[in-house]
Amino acid sequence: MLNRRSFLGSAALAGGLAALPDAALAGLPPEVPLPSPDLHARDEDAYWAALRRQFLIPADVVNLNVGTVGSSPRPVLKAIFDGYEQTEQMTQAKSEDYPIWGYDRWDEYRRPFADFMGARVDQLALLRNCTEANSYIANGFDMKAGDEVLISDEEHGSGEMPWMLRSRRYGIVVRKFAMPKPPKDAAEILSRINDAITTRTRIIFVSHVSTTTGVVLPIREIAALARAKGIVTAVDGAHVPGMMAVDLNALGCDLYTGSMHKWLFAPKGTGFLYLRDEAIMDRVWSTIVTGGYDNPDRKADRYMQIGSSCIPTLMGLNAAVALAGQIGMDRIEQRGRMLADYIHAQMLERGAQSWTSPDPALRCAIVTVNVPPVSRMELQDWLWTNHKVRVRGGEPSKLRLATPYFLSKADIDRFLTLFDRFRAMKGMA
Incomplete structure (x- = not known):
């Protein structure tokens, strides 16, 4: 019978990788028991x-860039490997089960994630990433030339560019409101959105x-606010699954997208589209x-x-949802916030300018600071090449620091020490 050892061994030979050590051909590293839930209290x-x-991240690597991509843990990897081993034997029970994988409802994979996100299974489509889901909305939402979409000036390219393409092809209008940097409270954000709405606004995408x-x-x-004005609300939630507890049906938005490969640590190639009800489904082609x-x-x-x-991949998603559920999203969110507050305070002590809101309700496990005259890219390359610390940010001096639950304060202190050393080396201290 095919097993992971023989499967990976054949794959390695086919790819010219026969020189890999035997341990690498044995499949996944040995399983490591999950901690007992009561260990947290003790x-x-x-x-x-x-x-x-x-x-599998080496012990000497510090990853402060989960905001770009996470690392799938052992239970998720095991589910993926076992999934390939099972499915590629081509022994599915029904004659139509394989290889026609793209035409079923797959409720056994949608339902756990829907429950995790506070949605019904018929409201949720599992897609390949957030970009695909955002493109569904921008390309498919019923609009005509001259209709407006209102977005913030902080949208990711996969959120903004689908609307820009629609604008170029079909003449819709993309309007932007400026996010405060940082916003002092929710009212400041709402005021800017309200002031930017016009009689032509059909959808707000944030x-x-x-x-x-x-x-x-x-x-x-x-x-x-949008519903009171007859406007549809679409939300890019790429960072939310696995970072924060969320109840999509309680949020009240009409459309919601996201990725599971960041904070939920699901396999790459997992995203979703949520559509609140049949009325909105009829408006998104x-x-x-x-x-x-x-x-x-x-429906969805x-x-x-x-x-x-x-x-x-969807089997791996189920494992990621199960792991997050076992840990507890309240515990995960609390951990991420605590670590973020710690690194935020430490950076402010070093003279950094915060773009992260002072309102605790408006921040979670990502901290963004501006640190001129430090060159973000020079620091980023130096940290990774010389010290295996991964960060990301924006030009010229912005750092975005993500704090997943597996980080320790010692990891953060290592980054802080290196940041101080870099500034001293450049004569900035």
């Missing part, structure tokens, strides 16, 4: 250190957590289609009719 540091060992600053926008209030896309009975599943899918 020894919190030991609990998080035990979870750190679930990740991020739940800004990729630029880490600010958590008041989505519930934005959705209420499917723009990647195959048979079944036009069947209204399928219509947006999954894109052709063949990678089922082992």
Whole structure:
């Protein structure tokens, strides 16, 4: 019978990798037991250190850039490997089960994630990433030339560019409001949105957590403001799954997108589109289609009719959801906030300018600071090349520091020490 050892061994030989050590051909590293849930109450540091060992990230690597991409832990990787081993035997029970993977509802993979996000399974489509989901909205939302979409000036390229493409092709208007840097409270953000709305505004598209600053926008209030004016609300939640507890149906927005490969540590190639009800589904055309896309009975599943899918990836998603549920999203969110508050305070002591809101309700596990005259790219390259510390930011001097639950204060202190050393080396201290 095919197993991971023989499968990987064959793959390595086919790829010219026969020189790999035998341990590498044996598949995944040995399983590491998950910590007992009651360890957290007895020894919190030991609990998080035990979870750190679930990740294959070497012990000397500090990853402060989960905001770009996370690392799948052992239970997720095991689910993916086992999924390939199972499915590639081509012994599925029904004659239509394989290889026609792109045409089913896949409720067994949608439902756990829907429950995790506070949605019904028929409101959720599992896609390949947040970019794809955002493009569904921008390309498919019913608009005509001259209609306006209102976005912030902090949207990620995968949120902004689909609207810019729609504008170039079909003449819709993209309007932007400026986010305060930093916003002092939710009312300041709401005021700027309200002032930017016109009689032609048909949809408001904003991020739940800004990729630029880490600010958590008041989505519930934005959705209420929009609904009162007959405007649809769409939210880019790329950073939310696995960072913050969320109840999509309680938020009140009409559309919501996201990625699971960042903070939830699910496999790469996992994203989703949430559509609140049938009325909004009727206003968003499917723009990647195959048979079944036009069947209204399928509800959100219509947006999954894109052709063949990678089922082992969805098995990995289930494992990621299960792990987050076992740890507890309240515990994860509290941990991320605590670490973010710590690094934020330490950077302010070093004279950094904060773009992260002083309002605790408007921040979570991403801190953004401006540190002129430090060159962000020079610092970023120096940290990684010489010290295996990974950060990201923006030109010329902005740093975005992400604090996933597996980080320790010692990891953060290592970054801070290196930041001080870099400034001293450049004569900036």
